Amino acid sequence: MEFLKDFWLYMKERKKWWLVPIIVILLLMGLIIILSSGSAIAPFIYTLF
Numbered sequence: 617m618e619f620l621k622d623f624w625l626y627m628k629e630r631k632k633w634w635l636v637p638i639i640v641i642l643l644l645m646g647l648i649i650i651l652s653s654g655s656a657i658a659p660f661i662y663t664l665f
Contacts, residue, residue: 627635 627633
């Protein structure tokens with residue numbers, strides 16, 4: 617959790633707000649891949665990539 621705190625303070629201080637959407641999209645894509653790896657909707661998710 618210390619890494620997230622440091623990263624947040626870095627973005628806040630250096631005004632790197634353009635990084636927020638990139639990180640959110642990467643986290644959501646990772647979450648979708650992890651959750652759908654063993655489910656019945658996996659073939660439909662893999663067509664997106």
